[in-house]
Amino acid sequence: xxxxxxxxxxxxxxxxxxxxxxxxxxxxxxxxxxxxxxxxxxxxxxxxxxxxxxxxxxxxxxxxxxxxxxxxxxxxxxxxxxxxxxxxxxxxxxxxxxxxxxxxxxxxxxxxxxxxxxxxxx
Amino acid sequence: xxxxxxxxxxxxxxxxxxxxxxxxxxxxxxxxxxxxxxxxxxxxxxxxxxxxxxxxxxxxxxxxxxxxxxxxxxxxxxxxxxxxxxxxxxxxxxxxxxxxxxxxxxxxxxxxxxxxxxxxxx
DNA sequence: AAAACATGGTATCCTTTGGATACTGGGGCT
DNA sequence: AGCCCCAGTATCCAAAGGATACCATGTTTT
Numbered sequence: 001x002x003x004x005x006x007x008x009x010x011x012x013x014x015x016x017x018x019x020x021x022x023x024x025x026x027x028x029x030x031x032x033x034x035x036x037x038x039x040x041x042x043x044x045x046x047x048x049x050x051x052x053x054x055x056x057x058x059x060x061x062x063x064x065x066x067x068x069x070x071x072x073x074x075x076x077x078x079x080x081x082x083x084x085x086x087x088x089x090x091x092x093x094x095x096x097x098x099x100x101x102x103x104x105x106x107x108x109x110x111x112x113x114x115x116x117x118x119x120x121x122x
Numbered sequence: 123x124x125x126x127x128x129x130x131x132x133x134x135x136x137x138x139x140x141x142x143x144x145x146x147x148x149x150x151x152x153x154x155x156x157x158x159x160x161x162x163x164x165x166x167x168x169x170x171x172x173x174x175x176x177x178x179x180x181x182x183x184x185x186x187x188x189x190x191x192x193x194x195x196x197x198x199x200x201x202x203x204x205x206x207x208x209x210x211x212x213x214x215x216x217x218x219x220x221x222x223x224x225x226x227x228x229x230x231x232x233x234x235x236x237x238x239x240x241x242x243x244x
Numbered sequence: 245a246a247a248a249c250a251t252g253g254t255a256t257c258c259t260t261t262g263g264a265t266a267c268t269g270g271g272g273c274t
Numbered sequence: 275a276g277c278c279c280c281a282g283t284a285t286c287c288a289a290a291g292g293a294t295a296c297c298a299t300g301t302t303t304t
Binding site: 014015016017018019020021022023024025026028029064065066067068088090092094095096098099100101102103104106107109110112113114116117118 | 136137138139140141142143144145146147148153186187188189190194210211214216217218220221222223224225226227228231232234235236238239240
C-alpha cells in the first residue's frame with residue numbers, strides 16, 4: 001500500500017529538481033557573489049579563486065538556463081560579459097539563506113558525526 | 123582587491139557542503155519519507171519505487187555518516203533494519219521545507235525559462 | 245618586432261560518480 | 275525441489291565533474 005500521495009511525490013520531485021540545480025559545488029557561491037550587483041566573468045573567477053574556467057562557464061550557463069541569472073555581452077575591446085541575478089535569482093536567496101543559517105549552525109555536528117563514523121569503520 | 127571576507131567564504135563552504143550532501147537525487151525524498159517515523163530498507167525502496175538497491179544503500183549510509191539518520195539492526199529472521207531520523211535530521215527538515223515551498227512556487231518559472239533557453243539555442 | 249597579458253570562452257582528456265544488473269546467504273512457504 | 279523475502283555486496287558501464295591546453299582579438303611591455 002502506498003501512503004505517499006501523488007501531490008507529495010511531485011512536490012518532492014520539484015524539491016529534488018531545485019536542489020540538484022542549486023546543490024552542486026559552485027552555484028550557491030556564485031549566487032551569493034552576484035547578490036551585490038552584476039559581475040564580469042573573470043571578476044567572479046578571481047573572487048572564487050580555485051574554480052576552473054569550464055566550471056564557471058557551465059555553472060553560469062546553468063543559472064542562465066533556469067532564469068536565475070542574465071548574461072549581457074558588451075562588444076567592446078576587450079569583450080565584457082556581465083552576469084546579474086534576475087528577480088527569480090534574488091528570490092532564491094531567501095530560502096538559501098535559511099539553509100545557510102542551518103548549515104553554519106550545524107556543520108560542526110555533521111563534521112564530528114563524520115569523523116566518528118569514519119573512525120568506527122576501521 | 124578581495125571584497126569577500128574570510129567568514130563569508132567559510133560560511134559558503136559550509137553551505138555548499140550541506141547542499142551537496144542534501145542536493146543529490148534521493149536524499150531529500152528519503153528524509154521526507156522518514157519524517158513520520160522509522161522505516162525499513164525495503165519499505166523505503168517500495169515507496170520510492172524507481173530507486174536501485176545500491177543507491178538507497180549509499181544514500182542511507184551518507185545520511186548515517188553525517189548523523190542525520192540512525193541505523194538499527196534487529197538480528198531476527200528475516201533480518202530487520204530500521205532507519206530513523208535523528209534530532210539533527212528532523213532539524214534539517216525546517217530549512218528544507220523553506221526550499222521546498224520556494225521550489226513548488228517557482229518550478230513553473232524555472233521550467234519555462236529552461237524551455238525558452240533550450241529553444242533559443244537551436 | 246616579439247613576447248606577454250587581458251578578455252571570455254571551447255576542446256580534449258581523464259577521473260569520479262551515478263546507476264542498472266546480477267549475485268549472496270540464511271530462512272520460510274508450497 | 276524450487277521459489278520468495280530480507281538487506282545488502284560486487285561488478286560493470288554510462289554520465290558527469292573537473293584539470294589542462296588552446297582559441298581569437300587586441301593592448302601593453304620589453
